[in-house]
Amino acid sequence: MTLTFLGTGTSHGVPPIDCMLQQYASCPQGVCRQSMLDPKHRRTRSSILLRWEGASVLIDSGPDFREQCLRENIPDINAVLITHSHADHIYGIPDIRSYTRHHPIPFFGSHESIAKIRYAFPYIFDPETPVGGGIPRITTTAVDAPFALFDHTVIPIRVNHLELDGCFGFRIGPLSYIPDMKSIAPDELKKLSGTTFLVLNCLRRGPPHPSHLTLRESIELARAIAPQRCYFIHMSHDIHYELDRAGLDPWMDFAWDGLSVEI
Ligand SMILES: [Zn+2]
Numbered sequence: 001m002t003l004t005f006l007g008t009g010t011s012h013g014v015p016p017i018d019c020m021l022q023q024y025a026s027c028p029q030g031v032c033r034q035s036m037l038d039p040k041h042r043r044t045r046s047s048i049l050l051r052w053e054g055a056s057v058l059i060d061s062g063p064d065f066r067e068q069c070l071r072e073n074i075p076d077i078n079a080v081l082i083t084h085s086h087a088d089h090i091y092g093i094p095d096i097r098s099y100t101r102h103h104p105i106p107f108f109g110s111h112e113s114i115a116k117i118r119y120a121f122p123y124i125f126d127p128e129t130p131v132g133g134g135i136p137r138i139t140t141t142a143v144d145a146p147f148a149l150f151d152h153t154v155i156p157i158r159v160n161h162l163e164l165d166g167c168f169g170f171r172i173g174p175l176s177y178i179p180d181m182k183s184i185a186p187d188e189l190k191k192l193s194g195t196t197f198l199v200l201n202c203l204r205r206g207p208p209h210p211s212h213l214t215l216r217e218s219i220e221l222a223r224a225i226a227p228q229r230c231y232f233i234h235m236s237h238d239i240h241y242e243l244d245r246a247g248l249d250p251w252m253d254f255a256w257d258g259l260s261v262e263i
Pocket residue numbers: 010011046086088089179180234
């Protein structure tokens with residue numbers, strides 16, 4: 001299985017417009033200025049593409065989806081997993097129409113996520129909408145238990161992300177992917193047991209955040225899951241790729257946009 005990090009940023013992306021409006025004067029570690037020269041510090045909204053024999057599976061489709069497809073030259077998408085319905089994870093969905101010309105694409109997510117997608121983009125699902133090139137052909141399936149997808153089993157992991165109901169991470173074989181979370185119940189944590197490749201939320205160094213893990217918490221959770229490899233994602237401009245790496249264990253790293261790894 002090949003994993004490509006399409007985006008590794010938090011909901012604002014890096015650099016965030018807010019930082020630009022202040023001429024980057026308040027940027028915590030100079031990350032946003034560095035992002036102009038160094039792609040490891042330029043972070044679009046979090047999403048990954050997984051590829052294995054006969055399958056190309058996207059997890060989340062945020063506002064940068066179009067740019068990510070062009071940058072990575074993605075030829076096809078066979079299925080989409082949605083972690084949750086926040087704007088930074090679903091507002092690229094209209095652009096998936098380019099991949100649905102020859103076949104509809106199935107979407108999978110929690111009942112809550114699927115309901116929010118259908119509410120956010122009613123024209124996609126309204127049978128009265130005239131058929132045309134502007135309408136993605138999407139089917140939706142609400143899931144809350146493991147399901148088969150192209151010879152692999154996908155296990156939804158329910159995580160706590162502020163007040164949002166139906167926020168998932170996903171386990172697929174050795175990989176566990178959790179872009180947004182604050183905490184996880186013991187029963188759900190058990191489902192991560194045996195993960196060898198972990199991709200985990202890591203918003204900033206601190207202070208604690210109501211809906212996201214911060215660096216210290218991310219490191220502690222990663223150590224508890226104890227994979228062979230861990231990449232942190234969904235980062236703000238407070239995480240500096242070189243400076244903050246010094247505090248990571250050797251098997252941890254910060255991901256960057258465009259990184260591809262074999263699992
Ligand atoms: Zn997010």
